[in-house]
Amino acid sequence: MIIRGGIVYDPSNGIFGEEMDLFIDRGKMVEEARGEEIDASGLLVMPGGVDAHAHIAGKKVNTGRIMRPDDSRLGTEPRNGVCRPSTGYTVPNCYAMGYRYARMGYTTAFEAATPILEARHTHEELQEIPIIDKGALTLFGNNWQVMECVRDKDLSKLAAYVAWGLRSARGYGVKIVNPGGGESWGFGTNVKSVNDPVPNFDVTPAEIIRGLAQANELLHLPHSIHLHFNNLGKPGNYTTAIETLDLLKDIKPSRMRQVVHVAHMQFSAYGGTGWRDFESKAPVIADYFNSHNHATMDMGQLLFGSATTMTADAPLEYGNARLTHNKWSNHDIELEESSGVVPMIYSRKMLVNAVQWAVGLELALLVDDPWKVLMTTDHPNGSPFVNYPEVVTLLMSKPKRDAEMASMHEQLQKRTGLGEIQRELDWADIAIMTRAAPARILGLPDKGHLGPGADADITIYNLKPEELDTSQDHSLVKKAISTAMYTIKGGVVVSKDGKILCTPPGRAFWVDAAVPQADTDRLMPDLQEKFAKYYSIQLSNYAVQDAYLPHANVIRAGLSIEPLQEVA
Amino acid sequence: MRSIVIAPRNVFCISVEAENISPDRFAPLKIEEIKKLIVWQGNRQKILSDLFTVDGEDSPSKAEDMAIRLSGDFSNVKRIGEGMTSGAIEVQGSAGMHAGNHMSGGILSIAGNADDWLAREMLGGRVVVMGDAGNYVGAGYRGEKCGMRGGEIEVRGNAGAYLGEHLCGGSIRVGGNAGDFPGAANQGGTIFIGGSTYLPGAEMSKGTINVRGETKVLPSFQKMEIAQIDGTDYQKYLGDLLENGKGELFVGVAVP
Numbered sequence: 001m002i003i004r005g006g007i008v009y010d011p012s013n014g015i016f017g018e019e020m021d022l023f024i025d026r027g028k029m030v031e032e033a034r035g036e037e038i039d040a041s042g043l044l045v046m047p048g049g050v051d052a053h054a055h056i057a058g059k060k061v062n063t064g065r066i067m068r069p070d071d072s073r074l075g076t077e078p079r080n081g082v083c084r085p086s087t088g089y090t091v092p093n094c095y096a097m098g099y100r101y102a103r104m105g106y107t108t109a110f111e112a113a114t115p116i117l118e119a120r121h122t123h124e125e126l127q128e129i130p131i132i133d134k135g136a137l138t139l140f141g142n143n144w145q146v147m148e149c150v151r152d153k154d155l156s157k158l159a160a161y162v163a164w165g166l167r168s169a170r171g172y173g174v175k176i177v178n179p180g181g182g183e184s185w186g187f188g189t190n191v192k193s194v195n196d197p198v199p200n201f202d203v204t205p206a207e208i209i210r211g212l213a214q215a216n217e218l219l220h221l222p223h224s225i226h227l228h229f230n231n232l233g234k235p236g237n238y239t240t241a242i243e244t245l246d247l248l249k250d251i252k253p254s255r256m257r258q259v260v261h262v263a264h265m266q267f268s269a270y271g272g273t274g275w276r277d278f279e280s281k282a283p284v285i286a287d288y289f290n291s292h293n294h295a296t297m298d299m300g301q302l303l304f305g306s307a308t309t310m311t312a313d314a315p316l317e318y319g320n321a322r323l324t325h326n327k328w329s330n331h332d333i334e335l336e337e338s339s340g341v342v343p344m345i346y347s348r349k350m351l352v353n354a355v356q357w358a359v360g361l362e363l364a365l366l367v368d369d370p371w372k373v374l375m376t377t378d379h380p381n382g383s384p385f386v387n388y389p390e391v392v393t394l395l396m397s398k399p400k401r402d403a404e405m406a407s408m409h410e411q412l413q414k415r416t417g418l419g420e421i422q423r424e425l426d427w428a429d430i431a432i433m434t435r436a437a438p439a440r441i442l443g444l445p446d447k448g449h450l451g452p453g454a455d456a457d458i459t460i461y462n463l464k465p466e467e468l469d470t471s472q473d474h475s476l477v478k479k480a481i482s483t484a485m486y487t488i489k490g491g492v493v494v495s496k497d498g499k500i501l502c503t504p505p506g507r508a509f510w511v512d513a514a515v516p517q518a519d520t521d522r523l524m525p526d527l528q529e530k531f532a533k534y535y536s537i538q539l540s541n542y543a544v545q546d547a548y549l550p551h552a553n554v555i556r557a558g559l560s561i562e563p564l565q566e567v568a
Numbered sequence: 569m570r571s572i573v574i575a576p577r578n579v580f581c582i583s584v585e586a587e588n589i590s591p592d593r594f595a596p597l598k599i600e601e602i603k604k605l606i607v608w609q610g611n612r613q614k615i616l617s618d619l620f621t622v623d624g625e626d627s628p629s630k631a632e633d634m635a636i637r638l639s640g641d642f643s644n645v646k647r648i649g650e651g652m653t654s655g656a657i658e659v660q661g662s663a664g665m666h667a668g669n670h671m672s673g674g675i676l677s678i679a680g681n682a683d684d685w686l687a688r689e690m691l692g693g694r695v696v697v698m699g700d701a702g703n704y705v706g707a708g709y710r711g712e713k714c715g716m717r718g719g720e721i722e723v724r725g726n727a728g729a730y731l732g733e734h735l736c737g738g739s740i741r742v743g744g745n746a747g748d749f750p751g752a753a754n755q756g757g758t759i760f761i762g763g764s765t766y767l768p769g770a771e772m773s774k775g776t777i778n779v780r781g782e783t784k785v786l787p788s789f790q791k792m793e794i795a796q797i798d799g800t801d802y803q804k805y806l807g808d809l810l811e812n813g814k815g816e817l818f819v820g821v822a823v824p
Contacts, residue, residue, distance in 0.1 A: 070711035326713075 264300020
């Protein structure tokens with residue numbers, strides 16, 4: 001296949017808006033090829049979108065669906081010859097996720113939080129999401145075995161457990177959510193700072209984070225630790241964010257990437273002592289990111305309207321439920337996590353919501369290097385992923401931001417500095433924040449770029465970047481990027497002008513990290529004891545079988561080249 | 569006034585979804601175009617004239633000048649008058665589920681009975697049922713926090729369970745009895761029940777429920793003074809205290 005004459009943005013290969021032809025052969029980008037030609041003269045061409053943080057599969061997503069039959073009435077589409085039926089807006093069914101990502105030009109998305117115990121469910125759903133490639137990050141931050149290894153300062157055993165856990169969950173990377181807080185929630189409390197000890201474990205969140213970061217680097221995992229801070233969502237929590245990032249300054253990355261990726265930074269950049277004097281501290285956070293190179297973040301942009309908050313941060317969801325008097329699901333995941341789900345409506349007339357909206361945008365605009373900030377909405381916590389075009393146009397257009405702010409609370413100008421920010425992102429920035437950077441941050445060498453050997457995942461948008469003024473014509477931009485003209489996944493046109501043409505199954509990435517057998521041997525008696533005493537299931541039934549990943553793509557990592565021994 | 573008469577061609581064993589039977593949809597169309605409007609029977613898509621005869625004045629009109637008469641048995645035809653904003657629908661027999669849902673204006677009158685979910689999530693307008701109504705009259709559909717927000721519903725006969733669940737506004741008047749749990753989670757609407765019922769106002773936070781006949785009151789309601797309304801004595805209660813509620817419940821004092 002040949003794509004002729006597009007204006008290509010491929011930041012990883014230093015291509016910023018050059019007119020060029022692209023060649024595809026057997027699902028990969030190549031130097032020269034023949035076959036079908038697509039005329040993209042003058043149109044915007046980018047690699048397929050990569051979403052590094054979204055909640056798209058697993059038990060909490062399904063809990064959201066069960067709790068919200070009202071949501072599933074929105075966005076229904078009947079089946080047709082190609083597509084199965086779609087339902088839902090904030091918590092769509094599996095099929096709709098695949099179709100909607102593909103229509104928007106996205107070809108890869110990662111589920112951001114899965115406990116090992118519930119990984120089988122996650123993979124069952126991921127398998128049902130058509131078209132896109134995917135993976136799932138595995139939760140380790142409140143795991144008993146992790147906390148015991150950290151307490152005993154046994155790094156090699158911790159690394160062995162992380163490798164074993166990733167293998168059992170068929171997981172892609174280490175996700176940490178409110179470390180220690182989820183375990184404390186089992187006793188009705190929360191940790192209040194990174195130095196607050198976790199009940200019964202004699203460890204602090206700081207030690208858990210550092211321990212897992214060291215294990216992550218020891219194992220040479222493709223992705224860094226992926227961290228949801230303590231005190232997330234609370235006024236004044238920016239100090240916790242800075243304190244936590246400082247903990248990780250001295251850790252050496254084992255690959256060419258960050259040491260920590262901060263999830264949905266927007267929810268952790270708040271000042272004030274309570275909701276009354278709630279304000280943005282995005283400039284402080286942005287300064288930190290501008291002066292340090294060990295951390296990256298995704299925005300977690302909040303947009304007004306319906307959302308469904310879902311997180312492994314169960315005490316946070318308890319707070320949400322109290323605040324909104326809305327439906328609340330609270331869930332305990334045995335020795336691993338706790339979690340919660342609460343539906344939410346964000347209103348532009350509410351000052352707190354308006355400040356949150358502004359914080360996300362401020363972060364993205366004040367951090368100078370777009371490689372450090374990913375565009376996300378923490379789907380469906382801040383807003384459903386179908387609203388990414390709204391976020392992109394807000395970042396690209398100062399007039400649009402001004403118009404939006406004019407319709408909000410008059411106090412907003414005093415609580416944030418968004419109104420004074422003149423910066424407008426260009427297509428190069430957007431291509432980095434939605435394609436190149438997420439692929440690099442996740443450690444996916446074949447994604448997010450169009451160089452030879454890359455996966456032939458390409459988006460062609462029906463807009464001419466050389467003619468369109470993105471600042472003034474933001475509504476045209478939003479329309480064009482909401483529905484890609486062509487979405488090409490693995491060399492196949494999957495969506496054309498919003499119509500899904502075919503639904504190939506996507507691949508699932510997981511990381512198999514090798515560790516010395518001796519470390520695993522030291523680990524197993526601990527696990528055998530836990531399963532015998534505490535778990536509701538047997539150790540032999542715990543790991544996800546390969547049958548649940550029919551299109552697996554295994555990435556090798558680890559201490560040595562020897563593969564990990566099969567667990568008896 | 570432009571009048572259109574619709575009658576079923578036969579008895580429907582499989583229910584029909586006919587949200588297109590509405591003054592708003594008919595108003596700009598000629599008879600031939602109305603006949604081509606889509607309806608579903610089970611999982612089959614059909615057009616209106618496959619299942620119904622359509623007669624009446626041909627020339628398009630405004631929605632407020634539309635009068636649609638449904639002649640015959642419509643008890644297996646769902647979603648009649650969905651989202652209507654003005655005009656009138658007169659059902660001469662009974663109507664199926666979800667009649668008048670989301671309507672914001674106009675009049676829907678049903679000479680027979682109405683099935684479940686009558687006028688659910690209604691915003692305005694008026695619904696009159698001469699016979700009985702099913703469960704969930706004026707309620708919010710599954711998962712919804714707000715049911716009816718405005719308008720009036722009058723049921724001359726009896727109503728089923730969960731009358732006005734999640735009511736956020738408007739008023740419902742039932743001449744006869746109501747089933748269990750009327751006005752559950754009421755957040756600001758008004759309900760009058762002429763006959764008896766069971767456990768009204770559970771989890772209500774605002775609004776008023778008036779029960780003329782007998783009822784059992786939940787223990788989470790606070791007994792207040794005797795109040796007189798329209799010359800009748802009522803025992804007043806406040807609740808539901810479980811929700812810190814400020815709702816008012818009036819129960820008729822039986823004359824010995």
